[in-house]
Amino acid sequence: MKQCLAIIGHLGSALLLLGRSLRFTGTLLRQFPRFVEQCYLIGYTSLPIVTILLFFIGSVLALQSGYSMENFGAKQFIGTLVGLSTVRELGPVMVAILIAGRVGSAITAELASMKVYQEIDALITMNIPPERMLVLPRLAAIIVMMPVLTLIGILCGWFGGALTCQYTHSISIDSEVYFTALKQFMKNRDVADGLIKAEIFGFVIVLICCHLGLSTRGGPREIGASVTRAVVTSLIFILVLDFFVTKGLLLVP
């Protein structure tokens, strides 16, 4: 019961933080250098790992589906399977998990450290709202960078699948066949659904990580505890939201 109340309390506080941050949306233009800095940190520095991760996820998916689908004589549809799985599910979820571990943890660590060492208090006494200076640029940056990262990741996954199909002896499907199958069943709506999911995941991750960073109390040990809490909470939210957002998107005609 106490745990449930604590979770509800955190949810409420995170929503309040969001409300307070959105109040400063008008100042976003003034925060442009910070926004660009966050885009660099969230997007550019995550790009290599996103490409590697999704490339190999696409490759493994092609390998596994090639092995299974050969029994049904449906090898020519590997492109469809890899394409749809990557764009609708694996792309957004894997990029979100990566962002939670890499970017979310860094956000919480930075804000928690600022809180513990009274930098946040200093901002408040200087009448500089931390929501304006620290939260809003990060939320804006994730909104811009998450679809970009996901799209690049999806393309890498498709490419990884295509290379695996072409150069794995047991599959031996030409790239042209692979991409023809991929295009045949892929709709713009699938890409849009994947990007909507990625956007929601990214936004929630940054909000959770900012909230847990700013609500850190105590000494340096609490910084580590907050980072762990932020990553675990983000991962849980990604998976829970994945179910509900997918269900919701499937209901939309």
Added chain:
Amino acid sequence: MSANFTASPFVGKTFGVTVEHLCKSYGESAVLHDVSFEVRPGEIYAIMGPSGSGKSVLLKQIAGLETPTSGSARIGNFDAADPATRNQVRLALVFQAGALFNSLSVYDNLALYPREHRLCDEAGIRDRVMHALHILSLEKSAGKLPAELSGGMKKRVAIARALVMEPQLLLYDEPTSELDPVMSATLSEIIATLREQTAVTSIVVTHDSNLALSIADRISILMDGRLRATGKAAEFKNHSDPVIANFLNPVIDLQNPRFKQLEQSHE
């Protein structure tokens, strides 16, 4: 080190502080009990007390960083706990550990306030920042990161950052801790000169009796979360209360060491 200020004077724009029946508890633990005092506009007011007596907690209530459990702290006619007060009163707090922004250089730490509040153009900001750095002999450290500074230098940067704000109420939390005697004396001069030239109300939380007795107009002694005495600084030089007299001028008695008394009290 120079202690001349050419910052625009704030005479008439400074605020007094009124603390009335203020209590603060964290869960079951009560830290401040019914604390009341008044700081007049333009005054240097020292709050002294032993470690753990609640001085810094009291300062947080005045700065509006925490909300009192009961009672109130007011800056002029504004409630200190109300965030809107910060739009009315330019308040600067010099934190005990500096609380500098570690990712910013010393220059950018000082420039943050005028930039965020768009007080002037970049040339004006540069003048303000360099002037504050000059006052505290920190010109050569402008490009350094806080991590590259000593504890004392961090404290001076924190004071310089407060000066750039041209505050109407200036709060110091243990300003002389981690400073050598010469720097402590210089800092005392800076606090006093700043008040003289800008008439800024200053509240100094300290357990440095030299600092308090030399610069404060009035002093309050806080012990175990309660105000034990309040009066003019001169009254504390030979105080009749033996506890206060012993706190302000502790006598080192090697025949009857104090730590043995502490040991006995813990038993």
